[in-house]
Amino acid sequence: MRVLMVYPKYPDTFWSFKYALRFVGKRAAYPPLGLLTVAAMLPAAWDKRLIDLNVARLTDADLRWADYVFLSAMEIQRGSVKEVLARCRSLGVKTVAGGPLFTAEPETFAEVDYLVLNEAEATLPAFLADLEKGCARHIYATGARPDLSLTPVPAWELIDFRDYASMSIQFSRGCPYDCEFCNVTSLFGRKPRLKQKEQLLRELDALYHYGWRGSVFIVDDNFIGNKARMKGEILPALIGWMESRRHPFTFITETSINLADDEELLDLMRKAGFVHVFVGIETPSEESLKECKKFHNLHRDLLAAVRKIQNHGLQVSAGFIVGFDSDTPSIFERQINFIQKSGIVTAMVGLLNAPRGTRLFERLKQEKRLLQNFSGNNTDYSLNFIPKMNPQVLLDGYRRIVTTIYAPEPYYQRIWEFFREFRPARRAGIRHLRLCYLTALFKAMFYLGVLDKGRKHYWQLLIKTLFRRPRFLPEAITFAIYGFHFRRVYSGRG
Structure with missing residues (x-):
């Protein structure tokens, strides 16, 4: 069985950190933990791939490769979900969907072939058993609260760690x-x-x-x-x-x-x-x-x-x-x-x-x-x-x-x-200095210290931090970058 796990795209939101991530060369803040966990619950013999639409494109060749496309999503991803489902349907690829969006309103997703709702530890095994016997139902749902000892380690091998912050x-x-x-x-x-x-x-x-x-x-x-x-x-x-x-x-x-x-x-x-x-x-x-x-x-x-x-x-x-x-x-x-x-x-x-x-x-x-x-x-x-x-x-x-x-x-x-x-602990562990942090520093100096309308306040904060709280200089730069993202998000709305 060839299964393609597809994580729909988020729009530009407060929590997407889209504009901040550009400073460190990352494509998304976090990986799709739910899909990675579900992937680890699938039979080991199945061939599995994952495409996170927040970091990569989904091609028709990807969809044609798959016997089934698995999706999980939240309400905010609804637009991307509808696009993926329409593409799957046009290519004749069967879909399996779960997660908060589908669990909250399964009646609005009649185009999904199989809805595996609630918590996967409780509903996925029955679906997989019926699928093997050739008698899978349209909806699998339960009110059970499964023991989390049933939850496997996520299938981290399916992602490129470099994409995520x-x-x-x-x-x-x-x-x-x-x-x-x-x-x-x-x-x-x-x-x-x-x-x-x-x-x-x-x-x-x-x-x-x-x-x-x-x-x-x-x-x-x-x-x-x-x-x-x-x-x-x-x-x-x-x-x-x-x-x-x-x-x-x-x-x-x-x-x-x-x-x-x-x-x-x-x-x-x-x-x-x-x-x-x-x-x-x-x-x-x-x-x-x-x-x-x-x-x-x-x-x-x-x-x-x-x-x-x-x-x-x-x-x-x-x-x-x-x-x-x-x-x-x-x-x-x-x-x-x-x-x-x-x-x-x-x-x-x-x-x-x-x-x-x-x-x-x-x-x-x-x-x-x-x-x-x-x-x-x-x-x-x-x-x-x-x-x-x-x-x-x-x-x-x-x-x-x-x-x-x-x-x-x-x-x-x-x-x-x-x-x-703020009174942070002084850590004896390894400090993980990465090239992307140095890149972010220089980008921040240019975009926030030269081009941004708040550049005066940016330099005031950095100079004040350097002389009075030098230990917090990395945090000062990070927060300045966050502020750039938040202003961009809100300036395009309302």
Whole structure:
């Protein structure tokens, strides 16, 4: 059997880092972890190839080679999915599809030959067995939450590591919280399911074996969903693994803000090599936090929590949302002020949207406020529901937030605010200096220091960092490049 794994293309988004990646000569931020994991579940005798449309072209010859094309995608990739499916159909190539997009609305993808939905560990074996017997059904779905001990090491041999800025692995699925706007719990449940520490270390061994050195994104929706196991078992094992190999990786992950409540956990994460966490802050408005059921963010000093995490050597990036029913026009200035004071350099501010599978979607459906234009991208000035606030006031206020916080002067000021609070660990491991970093330095000096309209603020930051925080000079250049990307993304919208 010849199987072609195809990962659809992302549009230009906040998280694509398209314009930043050009500075380091990379084509995509992360590899398609889901498809690589599914590939490892397929029979070893099958001939497998992978084409990530974010790094390579898909030719008709590629499609004609395949007996089956496997696709996985999220909502934001819908346009690319439709193009791939149309090409497969025109060439008579059978398709197999799964992942969040297809699981959320299988009824809209009648052109897919086989829909293998939910979690592959639970549905793929039955499909493969029926396929071998010649009686495969159109849809395979289940409500089961499979044990992650069934998950194999991803088929890393299918990618070219040079295409990507970071690698990614998964340690757990599920989140103990149930925010109204989030579909994680409908997809993966509220009880976090964790891999065994031996599995985690095997996956790290695989990346190490293939020669990867650098950033690894642990893609869990909430890495600290089970704090007891994390502190008692996982992080100590990770610390030992990293020390024995002289710290070949740095780790990025997603956590909830209550990470700030646990000094022991913060210290262990820093020792294990974590340098960056994404946190869902959403809003400084207590009324809006109550509305969206984000209770673990309530009754706390969010600014102090962010600073505490930064004080422990972890950079905080965060998600923010405007458009809650409880929001008033004052929310726009409140969001700007909070973000500037927090020193959160990468602040993803989006408009509230209601994905399928969320309690928000069901509530708005009952209230007859849903619209049909959900893009999967909450930074593109689109809404898929009728807000309580005047829509034009909401859109204008949102535009004011993103154009303000990513304008050169406030953006570079925020970087410095972060440097004031950041206390990274001094690492004894190997520093991985690569040619692409030197290339990025010279490109940044030219594009940001000469051509960019914010060049004055760029040089002010670099000179100030060089004299007062010289250790942070690499971060200063990296953040300046990120800012270039964010300004390009937002300048082309609205």
